[in-house]
Amino acid sequence: xxxxxxxxxxxxxxxxxxxxxxxxxxxxxxxxxxxxxxxxxxxxxxxxxxxxxxxxxxxxxxxxxxxxxxxxxxxxxxxxxxxxxxxxxxxxxxxxxxxxxxxxxxxxxxxxxxxxxxxxxxxxxxxxxxxxxxxxxxxxxxxxxxxxxxxxxxxxxxxxxxxxxxxxxxxxxxxxxxxxxxxxxxxxxxxxxxxxxxxxxxxxxxxxxxxxxxxxxxxxxxxxxxxxxxxxxxxxxxxxxxxxxxxxxxxxxxxxxxxxxxxxxxxxxxxxxxxxxxxxxxxxxxxxxxxxxxxxxxxxxxxxxxxxxxxxxxxxxxxxxxxxxxxxxxxxxxxxxxxxxxxxxxxxxxxxx
Amino acid sequence: xxxxxxxxxxxxxxxxxxxxxxxxxxxxxxxxxxxxxxxxxxxxxxxxxxxxxxxxxxxxxxxxxxxxxxxxxxxxxxxxxxxxxxxxxxxxxxxxxxxxxxxxxxxxxxxxxxxxxxxxxxxxxxxxxxxxxxxxxxxxxxxxxxxxxxxxxxxxxxxxxxxxxxxxxxxxxxxxxxxxxxxxxxxxxxxxxxxxxxxxxxxxxxxxxxxxxxxxxxxxxxxxxxxxxxxxxxxxxxxxxxxxxxxxxxxxxxxxxxxxxxxxxxxxxxxxx
Numbered sequence: 259x260x261x262x263x264x265x266x267x268x269x270x271x272x273x274x275x276x277x278x279x280x281x282x283x284x285x286x287x288x289x290x291x292x293x294x295x296x297x298x299x300x301x302x303x304x305x306x307x308x309x310x311x312x313x314x315x316x317x318x319x320x321x322x323x324x325x326x327x328x329x330x331x332x333x334x335x336x337x338x339x340x341x342x343x344x345x346x347x348x349x350x351x352x353x354x355x356x357x358x359x360x361x362x363x364x365x366x367x368x369x370x371x372x373x374x375x376x377x378x379x380x381x382x383x384x385x386x387x388x389x390x391x392x393x394x395x396x397x398x399x400x401x402x403x404x405x406x407x408x409x410x411x412x413x414x415x416x417x418x419x420x421x422x423x424x425x426x427x428x429x430x431x432x433x434x435x436x437x438x439x440x441x442x443x444x445x446x447x448x449x450x451x452x453x454x455x456x457x458x459x460x461x462x463x464x465x466x467x468x469x470x471x472x473x474x475x476x477x478x479x480x481x482x483x484x485x486x487x488x489x490x491x492x493x494x495x496x497x498x499x500x501x502x503x504x505x506x507x508x509x510x511x512x513x514x515x516x517x518x519x520x521x522x523x524x525x526x527x528x529x530x531x532x533x534x535x536x537x538x539x540x541x542x543x544x545x546x547x548x549x550x551x552x553x554x555x556x557x558x559x560x561x562x563x564x565x566x567x568x569x570x571x572x573x574x575x576x577x578x579x580x581x582x583x584x585x586x587x588x589x590x591x592x593x594x595x596x597x598x599x600x601x602x603x604x605x606x607x608x609x610x611x
Numbered sequence: 612x613x614x615x616x617x618x619x620x621x622x623x624x625x626x627x628x629x630x631x632x633x634x635x636x637x638x639x640x641x642x643x644x645x646x647x648x649x650x651x652x653x654x655x656x657x658x659x660x661x662x663x664x665x666x667x668x669x670x671x672x673x674x675x676x677x678x679x680x681x682x683x684x685x686x687x688x689x690x691x692x693x694x695x696x697x698x699x700x701x702x703x704x705x706x707x708x709x710x711x712x713x714x715x716x717x718x719x720x721x722x723x724x725x726x727x728x729x730x731x732x733x734x735x736x737x738x739x740x741x742x743x744x745x746x747x748x749x750x751x752x753x754x755x756x757x758x759x760x761x762x763x764x765x766x767x768x769x770x771x772x773x774x775x776x777x778x779x780x781x782x783x784x785x786x787x788x789x790x791x792x793x794x795x796x797x798x799x800x801x802x803x804x805x806x807x808x809x810x811x812x813x814x815x816x817x818x819x820x821x822x823x824x825x826x827x828x829x830x831x832x833x834x835x836x837x838x839x840x841x842x843x844x845x846x847x848x849x850x851x852x853x854x855x856x857x858x859x860x861x862x863x864x865x866x867x868x869x870x871x872x873x874x875x876x877x878x879x880x881x882x883x884x
Contacts, residue, residue, distance in 0.1 A: 272722055281709075281722040363699065486718060493713050499693040502662055504766065505686025505714040551701040 286558055289547045293561035297345065300568045304341040305333045307572070309580055335466075343465045344571045344585065345564040346473040347526040348536055352544070352563020353484055354526070355537030356556060357519035360495045361512065362421035365600060368538040369523035371428035372516060376435030377406020378527040379458055383439050386454040387446035395457070396469060396528040403524035406431065411516060419512050460533030460586030462571050469529040476525030481560070483518045488553035491515055495552055533586045535593025536563055542600070566592075612638050612673060612688070612769045612802060614659065619668035621651070621658040627666060628654040630826045636770075636819075641796050641803040643817035645810055647847050651826040652806045653694065653774055659804070660691050660772050686714035690768035694775050694806075696759050698747050704758045705743040708733055711765030733764040737791060753784030760791065771795070773805040777812065785809075789816050810847070814838055814861040822846050838862040 271282045306317050312329055319325045320333050354369045362371065369375065381402025385395050411419070414427040439458070443451050456463070490511035493501040501508050523537065540563030544555045547562070570588040577583065614636045621629040629651040636642050636659075644652045657663040659670055661677045670677045677685060690711075698707055711733070712726045734740040737757040747755060756776065763771055776792070777785040793816055796803050807813045813820055814834040821831045822838075824846045830837045843851045843864055850867035857863075 272727060274723070278719050279722045279724075279726075360699065363697070365700065489713060489716065489718070489721070492710055495699045496710065497693060497697050499657075499662055499691065500696060502682070503660060503686060503689070503691035503693070504710065505681075505683035507682055545701065550706075551699050552706070554706075 283548070283550060283554065286548045286550060286554065289544070289558045290561055293558065293565050297561065297565045297568065300565060300572065301338075301341045301345070304344075304568060304572050305337040308332075308337065308575060339467045339470050340462050340465050340571070341568055343470050343473060343529050344462050344567040346470065346477055347462075347530045347533060348540065348562075348564035348567030349560040350473070350477060350480070350522040350526040350563075351533065351537040351567070352540030352559040352561075353481070353556060354519045354522035355539075355563070356541040356544070356553075356559045357484065357491065357515055357522075358537075359541050360491050360552060361515050361519070362425055363495060364421075364425070365542065366538070366597070367425070368535075369519060370432060370537075371410075371425050372520050372523075373406035373410040373428050373431045373435070374403040374520050374523040374527060375532045376432040376439075377402040377404075377409075378524065379532055380406075380435045380438045380442075382457060382527075382531065383442045383454045386457060387442045387450045389450075396472065399531070400524050400528035403520065403527055406435065407516070407520035407524070411513075418509055419516075424516075456584050457531040459584040460531040460589070461584035462530050462567075462574075463582050463584065465530060473525050473529045476521065480518055480522050480525070483514070484522070484556060487511060487514050487518060488556060492552045492554075531584075531586065533567060533589055535589045535597070536567055539589075539593050539596055540566055542596070613671075614638075614689070614770055614802070614804070615671050616655070616659065617669050617671055619655075619658055619670060620666045621654050621663050622666055623663075628826055629658065631668065632826070632828060633668075634821065634828060634831070636802065636804055638802050639796075639800045640818040641793065641805075641816055642819040642821060643805055643807045643813035644821045644823060645807055645813050645846070646823035646829075650823045650846070652823050654826075655823065656772055656774050656804070656806050660689055661685060662691075683714045686766065686768075688768050688770065690763040690766040690771045692759055692763050692771070692773040692776055694778065700748060702747050703743065704739055704745055704747060704750070704761070705730070705734070707747055707758055708739075708743075708761045708765045711762040711767075714766065729765050729767050733761040736795070737761040737764065751784075752780050753787055756780060756784065756788055757791070760788070764795070768801075770802040770804065773803070775806050775808055778808060785812070792816070810838065810843070811856070811863050814863065815856060815859050834861050838864065 269284050271284065273280050273282050302314060302317060306312050306314050310332055312332065316325060316329055317333060320329045358367045358369055358371060359365055378399040382395060382399040385398045386392070390398070410424065410428050410431050414424040416423070443454060446454065490506050493504045493506045494508065494511060498508055526533070541555065541559045544559040544562045545551055548555055548558050567585060567589070570592065571585040574583040574585045574588045616632055616634045619629060619632045620627045632655065644655060646652045654663065658665060661670070664678070672680060672685065672688060708730050712729065716726065734743055737760050739754065739758050739761050742750065742754060742758065747758060750758065776788055780788065789812060792803050795801050817834060819831065820834050820837045822829045822842055829846050830842055838853060840851055840853055843849055851864040852867060853862050853864055855863065
């Protein structure tokens, strides 16, 4: 057996202090730093460009409180919350996608499988079409997501949770939600239906700080919970048997992960509608960039997801300006070919034996 | 360290697969559980490592019921190599082995010196140190199995349970894996309990054989006491001649000379016109 290490330079550094220890992966660190830089640049561009371009110098002046009133209104009132909601949604969706892909051991999985998207779509569209106050939209979508996820979980439970049954029940319930949503779209007024259609694709048009604050609360609560469950997630990604043998409380950890994953997606859907493909793509991009797999990629996945949504929204605003596309259209244009590519790869015979 | 089953009954609802079984696994020895397909040997192993809760009876670890011990506590004392372990795509050998440290870690403490020491040691003794950065999917079957054993070793348990560790491996890799387990037992005094398909391998590598038949123990003891033509006929339903293994002088079973059987051609149905 050869002892030669293919990569001689240490890519990982142990960090220890008192009762704290971690193995730091330098490439992961570099990817996160890179994503942060790209994120800051994207935010700067997002608040600068648009129908009323504001030079970056004026942006800086406004942010330190010495800009003009109109600049301040456009930046702080319109563009900044939009960029930050995009960032937050992307982070939540990315983390949620990673949790579900790892939990059900399927790289094509997304929070849709637990019914989050379906339930939120149904209640969201119901609010827009049945004449409820539009201010109820985020809350309604969130409630729809939570009820639907609970239903999927309850129906999939049979003395324990099998990821496989979860996927099947999720698909079945998603079909029911789609049927309900379609029915509402058929009976609705044309103007309502148009608004519902835009919301259904996932859109950051017109989002404000009112959407941002609940999202921030969600992230502040759920990211630490995700971090706490990360090690169990890694153990569970091996197999139920291995996880048990390693001392993981399998059912309890699975429940925790499903709740956290579904809640992350629910907060994102409540803020901006069901933006497609982000939860699915972000973990793949992060894995590619870091060369890692499992929960270790979580910080990178969240950052990549956030940047992805912001960049896609920037494109959505600019590509047909002054018409603003829903961001979900752009993420779908990017995501669908990527999905096909992964399917193509997954169907190829595996090398070696 | 003692692991024993007391009047253990195991099943998946319906008829029990293992019925009222009592067994004491000799500490510091290699035990092989053998038997025909569906005799309950894998089920017994699953019961011994709490993957399956007993419908009655108990598994006792140093006299305490497994169900009364915390799952982490058990994980520090019993390790498992499942029959067909699976890992996410792209996982490196090093990261797999590091996962074996789970029961010794906490959220704050995820890579202590002790962790590092045990991971390096496990990679070293399984001869996978040179593969540590490689992805598990890119390895040969034998290398992959060694990586999984390294993970179980990094868990640092006195007892290691393995469910058919040699299935799907070619003969050279089978011997390699079994030799490694034998060394771990001799050099470190670890208790090894494995389900084996191959009775001859069991005879050669085990100090103690447990032969199971229809969910019960048919015979147990050292290979030379347990393995004879009579036992193999009952347990496996096969006529064999038992001869000494020319290398190790342990019992070796050679299937009896084949009796030819006439295969009648299927009857021709008269054609309807």
